[in-house]
């Protein structure tokens with residue numbers, strides 16, 4: 264079995280240097296609530312595992328006018344407790360409040376919830392309905408931004424930030440997001456009838 268190297272960059276410049284200079288394929292871990300439970304580590308073929316949970320500058324929630332920027336290493340607990348976020352996008356805060364248990368909310372991150380791409384990921388429908396975009400850091404030190412709705416996970420690409428730039432006005436805009444979530448969930452239920460005819 265080849266060696267697994269685990270690194271924990273403390274700052275964004277350290278993280279950028281890793282992405283720019285490391286030739287071995289990189290993989291990421293944040294809260295570990297999906298990866299460790301799934302028992303997928305240590306990886307049999309080695310590589311470099313980057314722990315992004317302690318990177319200074321990756322766990323922020325900035326609400327600036329109608330633009331919300333959330334660092335990928337932000338925990339679900341931080342989302343749940345953010346009053347200003349709740350005023351702008353109540354559906355996202357509510358999804359965080361109802362997420363798992365306090366222990367999981369304290370470790371689990373926004374980036375991990377998106378990247379794991381589980382059908383039951385609680386934040387994803389809200390972020391999709393809100394038209395969120397992802398800021399991605401790529402191997403080699405490049406960066407790109409993509410709508411969440413168009414994103415496909417590519418090995419070695421790191422989700423750095425989630426940006427919701429919907430122009431909305433308080434409760435009215437948030438109501439539209441909640442309506443959009445409901446519509447999409449209804450469409451999904453129609454598409455996959457578990458109990459046909461009921």
Ligand SMILES: Cc1cc2nc3c(=O)[nH]c(=O)nc-3n(C[C@H](O)[C@H](O)[C@H](O)COP(=O)(O)OP(=O)(O)OC[C@H]3O[C@@H](n4cnc5c(N)ncnc54)[C@H](O)[C@@H]3O)c2cc1C
Nearest residue numbers: 293294295296297298363371372374375376378384385422
């Ligand atoms: C008991 C329990 C209850 C749970 N309940 C819920 C629930 O109610 N709702 C829900 O939605 N989920 C739930 N989960 C699942 C899990 O907690 C969430 O999906 C969580 O958000 C994952 O985040 P994490 O930081 O722990 O991810 P990790 O386990 O660290 O990583 C998960 C995956 O994402 C990748 N990854 C992590 N961060 C990044 C990044 N920044 N860029 C690229 N890739 C990245 C990792 O490589 C890995 O493949 C639960 C899990 C457990 C164990």
